[in-house]
Amino acid sequence: MGDFDKKYGFDASAHPRAPNSAPSGRGGINDQRPRDWLAAIIDGSDDAIVSKDVKGIIQSWNYAATRLFGYSAEEVVGKSITIIIPEDRLEEEPAILAQIQSGNRVEHFETKRRRKDGSLVDISLTISPIRNAEGVVIGASKIARDITERRLAQEQQQLLMVEMRHRIKNLFALAGAIVSISARSSAPEEVVAQIQARLSSLSKAHELTMSALRDEPESEERVDLLSLIRIILEPYADDGRIDVQGDNPQIGGASITHVALMLHELATNAAKHGSLSIADGRLSIHVRDTAEDVHIDWQEVGGPGPSPDASADFGGRLEKGVTGMLAATLERDWKAAGLAVSIVLPKAKLGN
Template sequence: MADKHDRSDGGATDRRSKQSEAEAVAHQQTHDAAAFLAAIIESSEDAIISKSLQGVITTWNRGAERLFGYSAAEAVGKPITILIPEERLDEEPSILARIHAGERVDHFETIRRRKDGTFFDISLTISPIRNNDGRIIGASKIARDISDRKRAAERQDLLLREMHHRVKNLFAITGSIITLAARTAQTPSELASSMKDRLVALSQAHEMTLPSFTGDEAFQERSTTLFQLLSSLLSPYDEGERGRWRFHGEDAPISAERVTNLALLFHEYATNAVKYGSLSNAEGRLDVTLNAFDERFEISWLESGGGPSSKAETKDAGFGTRLEQMIIRSLNADVSRDWQPHGLLIKLSMPRAAFAAPAEAQGVPSP
């Protein structure tokens, strides 16, 4: 009997030993899995945070340190609201209510605050944390900085709106020019010729203000200067000769919104000079002088050596005059002409605001 009892005790001992070994293996596996998951969390580029149902931070990985600027020692035990701007504090109760209900919050885009007080765009994924009994005891948050993505989307939206604005303005300007030209043109060919010249001028002005599409300035309009604008408008008429026109005085910047009106105005002067004035022959010269005063610009357009100093009558003088008058009114400028023995002198006086960006970009006013 004793021998049988001994064998029975030995078997129980073996079973207990095997059970202990199995439990130890399971415990080690659980420990290894937990350590593995902890290593993943700690090495993640994203901020991974856990908090209690009362909104108190309980864990804080290195990604959170990099993203928010707080060390784990500074963050753990603090309310999660240290990361939330005041105007967005109402988001936290709503998030906690959804977590209490067992819901997962996917890719919630909002704004959060770093330790240094700066704000940034963020995407949050928030999930309930359950204990072994399945009871919700907290929440985990995965936070990702989406500032670059938001900026890229904003730049794209800005580009699309700028394209819409440019196309709308160009159609409005073209419509105004066609309406004026139709009132004065005597034949279809005259209308076509007049429109072609002015559309070329519009194209040149538009090209001068196109954005570069590279770098941080990709979506910003480009301004120009008066002398650069005049050089562009006059370049088709240089005929390989240099020095036919000269610019004097200090150059002045023109905002992108003002380029079109000024380009159309000086295109009229350049066209008349080429057809009837100083640029109609090789001996003619053009001198443009810009005088800048505290509140105004005065521009002198002086032609010389261009033939007779009579008031040249042109076929489209009516249209050109009306177009000039509309632009002069839009710029709040004054213009005078003096047909001198050596050529035409045009004097323009306008406020400095005529070169600057208006409150709202304007094209040629409707006729």
């Protein structure tokens, strides 16, 4: 048995020699045996290629398998393939072996396997039966491809779709709120003008928040925080019922879009469920700039009582956003007068 036979667990006597295996006499590539070429192909593959017998014992293990799973061939050959199968997926192996022993091929089976360090990896498996000269199934060859990046891309796309669905739903709700607010004017011409102006302002605010969802280079632009707050709240401003005061620090880079997204979420909630949803509601925002942080105090007054379902959904989304991207802290308090939100933004995350 040659080096290839020893390394990859095959008995060459069980397989007929290919016609081109005879020496050519010219020192060319035909001087090499087909199994030597096969060994080079297997070891040079970017995909993990593993063979096992009908009992699930590993017989061969290429270099790509070492890169993918962390085990060397010496560590795993002769051991059960279950060494790389997570406990909650052990039932997959008997089902795979049953298919192989029946002579069936398993194609593009997506699953998870466990690396030597205990971490899990998403893979796509293609498994084919190995037969001896008599056609009897004696094992299986597995080709495993790492699909982690593809899975992450799919998950990110799904998250983006969920976010877009949420935002489109909000835009329709906000358009309705703008119509309701504008309808308080008696003259139809005023109603039309106010709706157009507010929808234009909403478009500007939406463009700011949408840039956080696009794959764009980080901007060097810097904006005044109070100006940003006023842009976001402009669609809801009516009869001076929104008051924005305090310090006016500048923020820059990606933090502009993340802060805009946070403010948009607050404004959306206020227009749908809070003080901006009724004629007499008021909103005050105060900004305080300290050495290390920027504090934003958001106080709604005169709105309806809190809706547990709405406030839970709103609070979860808002808290996830500010704590994730901005490393901020957030406190919510449904006071008798209305919702109070206190946000502390580290300056290190604001492009300062």
